[in-house]
Amino acid sequence: MRFHIVTLFPEFFREALSCGLMGKAVESGLVEFSFINPRDFAVDRHRTVDDRPYGGGPGMVMMLGPLRDALSGIERPGPMVLLTPGGEPLSQAMAARLAEGPDVTLICGRYEGIDARLAELFPLVPVSVGDFVLNGGEAAALCLVEAVARLVPGFMGKDESAHEESFSSGLLEYPQYTRPEVFEGLAVPDMLLSGNHARIAAWRREKGLEATLARRPELLPEAGLSARDVEFLRGKKGPGLGRNLYVALVHGPVLDRHGKIGTVSLTNLDVHDIARVSRSYGLGGYFVVTPLDDQRALAEKLTGHWTRGPGRAANPDRAEALALVRIRRGLDEAVEDIAGERGMRPFVVVTSARTEGAGEFTGFARLREQLATRPVLLVLGTGSGLAPEVMCRADGFLPPIRPFDAYNHLSVRSAAAILVDRLLADVY
Structure with missing residues (x-):
């Protein structure tokens, strides 16, 4: 899979994309990255990419010319994702859709934003990683890259790993434990030591339900709950x-x-x-x-x-x-x-x-x-x-x-x- 990242700061990504599983995926050719800097398409000797906003106000706005030329030069851009606080929230379902294609282009804004006419020139998909404001789209793009790349077949080593984590089932993930069995008086739950895989699976499902009810209850209506799940949650729900x-x-x-x-x-x-x-x-x-x-x-x-x-x-x-x-x-x-x-x-x-x-x-x-x-x-x-x-x-x-x-x-x-x-x- 190829990620085309349009950014004024390509150096922002170098270390992050060379670490851990991402670094291995890059080395193996499973995931590829290209960086397109709008400054390379500026037409003046100062490589200007921003200007004052019409109507007044603080800050600067990214100009259309360098961005248009940067995007036009990508031969197979795939979906063009604009990282912006005003976009559709990034979700596991969206990441799965993006992972199905061979290419995706990520556009990282800076300053006060991008000239809005860019959306009339290209089929942009506005995406947000949360209800907060960052200095630019680079950190948000990293979140999206990780969410999408790990769903590419072969990235995780064992593909089932990606299917047992938070949001893959519509629920938050159940708690995980490893050795030692007891640490400073804190023991691993007996159920996980029982060897009964059916009961362990049921316990994990219940813990995922509990965690989602406590921290992200708005996810539950879309989580594909069974009648047993509903009965379990009914017994756990507090007065609210x-x-x-x-x-x-x-x-x-x-x-x-x-x-x-x-x-x-x-x-x-x-x-x-x-x-x-x-x-x-x-x-x-x-x-x-x-x-x-x-x-x-x-x-x-x-x-x-x-x-x-x-x-x-x-x-x-x-x-x-x-x-x-x-x-x-x-x-x-x-x-x-x-x-x-x-x-x-x-x-x-x-x-x-x-x-x-x-x-x-x-x-x-x-x-x-x-x-x-x-x-x-x-x-x-x-x-x-x-x-x-x-x-x-x-x-x-x-x-x-x-x-x-x-x-x-x-x-x-x-x-x-x-x-x-x-x-x-x-x-x-």
Whole structure:
């Protein structure tokens, strides 16, 4: 396999590519490298490859001319990969796809980046090795080279080595041990000494599942889990972040379709379905908020039927969900309830079908950070959205479910399920 590396610093790679298995692969001809320096294609005596950015701003931008000529001179470039923080994340699956071809070209940017028109001249594949910024693409290119080259048949010596490591099965790798059997009081697990290869394989699978659940749970949905795997994980899953999340469904003050402030009646389906969502995701509680006495009495009668009356025996699962419901006159009461039981005021985040009155939106990642350290109250509105007096008291805002779509009229119970899943997503 041939790697064509376009870089201003070819010397960056020399030592790294001569070490270990990579060095042996180069010596045997299994892997080849060519380095193309854009400076060799500069047209002035200073070998200039960068210039100031149009529109102003700090730093310099790599020029098109030297890069175009550098890339045009590669006879068989294969996929042209541009290493950039804004690219598609490098994954094991991507590395496997690149390893299938005889050639790949890696373009290492420097300075503030590359003139964007290069992507209009060549079929570039933007790739990122992580959500961080490097001085240039060279270090990222080394990561990609190792990930791809080791999948070339013959590189690893025993090809099965590459198939038993992290991500090859969609999971993180199980822990490995070697001699001595006991080191400073720390022993190798008995299972690995048993000689029972079927049980060892099962133990390794379980350890991989545990490691992935603990450190990279977002990988699990795509890991091809079996029914046995799911059952194993169910027994390992802790309470998660859900215990810190509370939901409040506000029936007043809310807006009607004409923008007037008022109160709407609660519905049986909203109470039931959001309670079931709350129980399914292990939430701390679900507040039904209405200032109307008759509506609170109705809610008490409805929940009482399932938690204390005939419904409890008829459907214990429904009773378990409805037990999470708390009926309150106003949002302040819900906030006080949470502060009293958790010892701190919750972070109040609101979402509404309307964006009027919302400040800068809080992303789901930032809200998960809040959930990791404190209770969060997710406030949902009925009618045509929350009134301004509720919106202005929020600590954060989530955008509507479909913020860029003209039609944004999901039921509140559908919105609640989607938002909770985006925040907690079961194993995750």
